Amino acid sequence: MRKLFIALSLGITPFSFAQTNPAITSWLQNTTQTGSYYNAGSSVTIGNGILVNCQQVQYSTNWVYVSATGVPSYPTGPFTGDGNPSQAEDQNAIFKIPLNPVQNTGTLTATSGGNIGIFINGVALFDYRDGVAWNNATSALCGGPGNPPCPGGPTATMPWNRDAVLAEKPGFDCSKGHPAMGNYHHHQNPSAYNLDLNVISTICDLYAADGLYAINPSEHSPLIGYAYDGFPIYGAYGYANANGTGGIVRIKSGYQLRNITTRTVWADGTDVADGPAVSTTYPLGYFREDYEFVTHAGQEDYLDEHNGRFCITPEYPAGIYCYFATVDANHNSAYPYAVGPTYYGVKTAGTVTSILEAVTTYTSTAGIDETKKIDFKVFPNPSADIIMVQTTGLTTNEIVIDLTDANGKVIQTQTIQKGSTIAYFDVATLYNGTYFVHIKSGAQATSYSVVIAE
Numbered sequence: 001m002r003k004l005f006i007a008l009s010l011g012i013t014p015f016s017f018a019q020t021n022p023a024i025t026s027w028l029q030n031t032t033q034t035g036s037y038y039n040a041g042s043s044v045t046i047g048n049g050i051l052v053n054c055q056q057v058q059y060s061t062n063w064v065y066v067s068a069t070g071v072p073s074y075p076t077g078p079f080t081g082d083g084n085p086s087q088a089e090d091q092n093a094i095f096k097i098p099l100n101p102v103q104n105t106g107t108l109t110a111t112s113g114g115n116i117g118i119f120i121n122g123v124a125l126f127d128y129r130d131g132v133a134w135n136n137a138t139s140a141l142c143g144g145p146g147n148p149p150c151p152g153g154p155t156a157t158m159p160w161n162r163d164a165v166l167a168e169k170p171g172f173d174c175s176k177g178h179p180a181m182g183n184y185h186h187h188q189n190p191s192a193y194n195l196d197l198n199v200i201s202t203i204c205d206l207y208a209a210d211g212l213y214a215i216n217p218s219e220h221s222p223l224i225g226y227a228y229d230g231f232p233i234y235g236a237y238g239y240a241n242a243n244g245t246g247g248i249v250r251i252k253s254g255y256q257l258r259n260i261t262t263r264t265v266w267a268d269g270t271d272v273a274d275g276p277a278v279s280t281t282y283p284l285g286y287f288r289e290d291y292e293f294v295t296h297a298g299q300e301d302y303l304d305e306h307n308g309r310f311c312i313t314p315e316y317p318a319g320i321y322c323y324f325a326t327v328d329a330n331h332n333s334a335y336p337y338a339v340g341p342t343y344y345g346v347k348t349a350g351t352v353t354s355i356l357e358a359v360t361t362y363t364s365t366a367g368i369d370e371t372k373k374i375d376f377k378v379f380p381n382p383s384a385d386i387i388m389v390q391t392t393g394l395t396t397n398e399i400v401i402d403l404t405d406a407n408g409k410v411i412q413t414q415t416i417q418k419g420s421t422i423a424y425f426d427v428a429t430l431y432n433g434t435y436f437v438h439i440k441s442g443a444q445a446t447s448y449s450v451v452i453a454e
Contacts, residue, residue: 022232022315023099024064024362026223028053028073028121028396028419035071037087038173038207040078050090053419054122058359059099065355066095068122070184072175073417074210079178080203081170089182093122097349101230103321104346109229111340113154115185115351117233119225121212121419123177124185125233127340128288130164136273160263160275160287165333167286174204175211176333188333189236189325190224191215192421198330210422213394215331216375220248222394223315224325225338229345233323233338234313235394236331242300242319244312251309252302253326253334255291257284267292291335306344307336321345374399374441382451385428389414389437391421402438403427411435427452 030053036045048071056067070091077087095118117125131154132144141162142150150156164187172178174193177186190212194204213222213235221235240246258267263275266289275289276282284290296302303309308323316322321344326334375392389401399416403425411430414423427435430452437448 021059021064021099022223023097023226023230024057024059026120026315027057027066029055029057030073030418031055033073033417035073035088036075037077038075040080041206043206043208045075048087050088052121052417054120057362058355059362060357060359062099063357063359064097064099065352065359066097066118066122068093068095068118070122070124072121072123072177072184072212073420074175074212074422075173075208076175076177076179076184077173078207079171079173081168081172086179086182088179088184091124091183093351094353094355095122095349096352097226097228098230101321101345103344104229108342109347110342114180115183115228116339116343117225117227117349119186119190119212119233120223123190123212124183125225125227125338126164126180126185126187127338128163128165128187128336129161130168130187132162132167133158134160134162134275134287136160136275139276159266159272160289163285163288163290163335165335165337166283169201172201172203174201174207174209188337189215189327191235191331196327196331198332200332208388208422208424209390210420212419212421214390214392214421215327216392217250218248219393220314221324223313224394226349227323227339227343227345228349229343229347230349231308231321231323231345232313232315233325235325236327238301238311238313238322238324240301242309242311244317246300249301250329251324251326252296253307253336254296254302254304255293255335258290258292260284260290263287263289285335288335288341304344306342307339308344373444376439376446376448378437378448378450381448382453383427384452384454385426387425387427387437387450387452389416389423389425389439391416395420397442399423399439399441401440404436404438406434406436 035048035050035052050071052073054068058065071088111127115124116127135142141147192209192211193201194209221237225233238251240249261278312319323339325338328334377390401414402410403412416423432453439446
């Protein structure tokens, strides 16, 4: 009955109104700040001169058009582990997304290579795949850089398709992203590696831990994007029950690794061309077909085959179908990561080169809530060389941070930009003593004392 109630609510809620539709109001807009990147071996960022986040939001009765470069406000790179020669480049894209998404009641549409969604900072979402598959005729990988083409070309259907999140981990930057021919994207939850409870990448050891947001297990995760069927994507935590009750819990993927040692059939029993046996070279999870879906009847914190569920959220109090960027108990990304392997809704979104209908430009300061309390971490404390200030959650407006001495003199000022999580002060040249970090975010003002000592 709960799902029926939400579905009925969806039918009467006026989501197409710009004042209330999060698909119009949630984008992080920017027309002044430009991005930066890291080169391998250097912890100093280099400006790229490209505007970050989204530059314009326009809407009609049925569509929202988001103009974006595809470059985030957090630094990108370096991409050291897979020989990736490119950096994040200006995509000069206009994303067209439906304002009134509907369930696909016919043949489901599989997600595909390339863009399957867009985060609220204009960065692309890809699904699990990286274009590499197993060619049983040659008993070797095919497709992607460094491999021979797959039989039938890059769009051919192959029985064993490589999972980018596992296979390409050495090539992701600290924010768990990388570019495909300049198109910077995430296959997974866009938070920094070393904010996970179990850190599985060392890339953040040299580069500041940044991303679109930081997971906060004590609050409902923010709305972080939209899939190409128009339904919203949330972070890793939500309400335990679809009706908004039960407290905050980690929302879980319904997929699990199969108990197999050979790759001869799919989870549904379909006999396919054999893939490589499970081994240290090709461990379980190396291919998407290593997973199976398990129904968790009565457990509403588990998601369906598309990695979503009907539920109430802070942005959609009447309820809507939502995808979640799933993680495991250690906050490591969990398959299918955000959306897939099929869309729940009718896939109608994509990029366009121009807008061919009358639209209204949304000029409000999108997503800003001056009353929302933001939690911060200030570390290390004491410190001899650097002081970091990091938010927990999503930063939707600029946060100004002052470092002052005991007399109130401002020593340095830094800013955490929209769609970023961290700022830092170089304190290596300061005298030992007690200093103060003053944080201003909307109506919220917070201060922390820090000790600088060699």
